[in-house]
Amino acid sequence: MINGILVIDKDKGMTSADVVYQLRKALHIKKIGHAGTLDPDVTGVLPIALGQATKLIELMHTKNKEYCGTGILGFSTDSYDLSGKLLQVQNLTEQLSAEDISKAMQQFVGRIEQVPPIYSAVRVNGRHLYEYARENITVERPKRLVNVFSYNLVGTPTFNKEKGQEEFSFQIECSKGTYVRSLVNDLSNKLNIPATMKSLRRTASSGFDISQAVKLDDIVCNPSHIVEYIQPIETFFKDYQQLNLTEDQWKKVQNGAAISLQTNEKQVALRYNKKVKAIYHVKGHLYCPELMLLQNK
Template sequence: MLNGILVIDKDKGMTSADVVYHLRRVLHIRKIGHAGTLDPEVTGVLPIAIGQATKLIEMMHTRPKEYIGTGLFGYSTDSYDATGTVLKEKKLIHPFSSAEIQENMNKFVGEIVQVPPIYSAVKVNGKHLYEYAREGIEVERPQRRVEVKQYDLTKEPVFDINTGQESFDFKIKCSKGTYVRSLVNDLGEKLDCPATMTYLRRTASSGFDITQAVKLKEIEENPEKATELIQPIDAFFKEYTQVDLTEGKWLKVKNGAGISLETNAKKVALRYNKKVKAIYEKKGKLYRPSLMLLQNE
């Protein structure tokens, strides 16, 4: 039985659910789920929790995500990316300087209120926004608070004098629920020039990055490689205070009992036989169960 996180480098054209379906079929495991949906047009890091690691999915969502991408000044679309219908167009006479673009990117860094694109999976009254969009029904989109930790240019923007369009490459680090498409669209609004996202790749998510990722095709062609490529559950808790349990305390933990520990950490990863078996949280004078991972072998 596999237990851990398989970091997939998702290809363009696949949904996150597609990846889970293919892995279930090739690995013959039902207990699989993904953390952090990627749009079909977006590539990159898609963490797949397998076995006991499926218990971590909610925690995985809380970790920051990182992206690299490309935006384009010159037109905007209803989906905020190049797949949508063009709404506005504007030819640039003079391109924006790197300093102008970066100055306005900086205005989005921090905690902001964001309105998701109409073509998104956000639900209103039990229905996805993209369903309303496809039916031509206007609906008020809910605002959400997100945190943008970084929004930077990564190289000099490129101006095409023939089209009057200017492309720019960026890097973003943000909290869960952040729509990068919206950040590109809203940057255009700040500069009074329509903008859309033309490319996006996620480079990190849930504490894992692209250097740890593997292509789905590699697993499909060699299913046995999943055992050596999977990230152990313990890797997710590397920043936690680790406590190795004595035989006596392990017996208590197995039964979900509270225990005393010589540490002041709010949460601790409890290990037995060199594996994390539980996450305990301090409540009063004792540490009590927050998450049980007894089958982590």
């Protein structure tokens, strides 16, 4: 059994489900899933959990995500990106300063309320928003609270006087559930200029970054090479205190028993034979099981 995380550098045009399907076929593995959906037009980091690591998917979702991308000032679309229908056009006669764009971005840093794009997978009354959009049905989109830790302008914006548009690059670090398309679109409200997202690439997710990623074709065409790219389950818990179990403690953990530990941490990763076997949390004077990974070998 393969246990670990495979970090895929997803290409444009594929869904996250497409990636899982192809890997399942190539690796002949049933226990597989992705952490953090990427839209087909978005490239970059897509963590894939294999074997025992599938138990980590909910925890993987809680980690912050990082993106780099480009946006355009001068028009907007209903999908907030280039795939949507044109909604508004405003030909720019002069270039907006980098300072003005950066200042507008900073107003979205922190805990903010966000409305997801109509073309998104958010469910309302059991149906995805994009299903309503395709049928031209108006529906109230649910607002959500998200955390934006940084939203920065990168480099110098470029102005195309002939098109009446200005293009800019950005970097964002945010919590799960954040729609970057919305963050670009929302600049319209601060700048009084329509905006849309041109491209987006996720550079980090679930504690892994693009430097650890591999292209899907490299795995599908050479599945035997997967061991070269697998990130061990232990790497996900690098921010946890990891404690080595004694033989006696290991026997108790295998039975899901509470144990006494010499630590003040609220949550710890327990190791046996150099492998994380369980996550325990404090309860009173003992530590109790929270997540079991006994088959992590």
